[in-house]
Amino acid sequence: MPKTMTLESFNQLVGSYGAEAHRWPDDHRAAMQDFLQSQPSAQATMGREGKLDEWLDRRLEAASDGLQARLMADMREQLSAIEASDAPKQMPAPSLTRRDYISAALPLAACFLAGIIFAPDALDLVLGGPDILASLDLFADELLPN
């Protein structure tokens, strides 16, 4: 216990216990209060630590453990229900009937038949038809240098 209060010991005590006198150690309180009256320089520490005390008072009182436990249990129950309802559901694989196979095969067969019938004419038209060759000759005469 310091016999006489100095600015350093005052600052240390206020730096530990804050600016509220009721939190100061009983055996130092009177000396600290006297020092504060007589030393204007002590006010700077009081202002700084008083501000922190004020800020610490802004912490709101916590809830009881019982309430926290009840809230957590409610939350788990409610949210697991949402999670379960949102989970992707397994769709059963569709079973194909004979009719499905026939209706899928018919358009394919029609395309195949049309290919056999019209392919020679189509190829002739694109690659070797006499009209096409005549047109290409005319085009070449017009544009290409002799």
Added chain:
Amino acid sequence: MMTAYQSTSEIERMSLLDDDALMAEIGNGSQFAGHVFIERHLSYVLHLCRKKLGREAEAEEAAQDVFASVWKNASHWQAGQAKVTTWLYRVASNRCIDILRRRKPDVALDDAGDPADDTVDVEMAQQMADQNRLIRKALGQLSQDQQQAIELVYYREMAQREAAEMMNMSLPALESVLRRARQKLHNELAGYRVQLQMV
């Protein structure tokens, strides 16, 4: 099945989200988001209910109803329409009015305060919630010893010798722990002077 490590990191991830994003996660059924939401807003909601109702059991009942409302409505929450804390304030106020009416059926709505017109109260409540969060975050940065010392000496107003005994340390050691704790709090909170100055 998640391991304890995965759960912790998931909770840490959720605690970085803002309130709107947290509501979206809750709407998708995330229990981690629900956990963080309770931790973030419970003391604020409970404080409002205590202030309006004055009775602990009723305040807890109201707070429980408010959170039930959150789980129920989170999937419909539209980000940007209102602040989550404003909505919580309104839900809490309405629930408190219901409880006051149940207590005394002829209580006038004005006596309990009309939350719809009470914009000043809403703003103050939001600031209180934000400040509470800042203080709790700063306190969370302290070491275990420092947190315990502040809790005992500051919040529980325990005599210094008793606190030192409880923490199994000498009085000068307790003073040193407290001093370092307060210094760290000064540093942590220095950047939030403007927010902490309000109200």
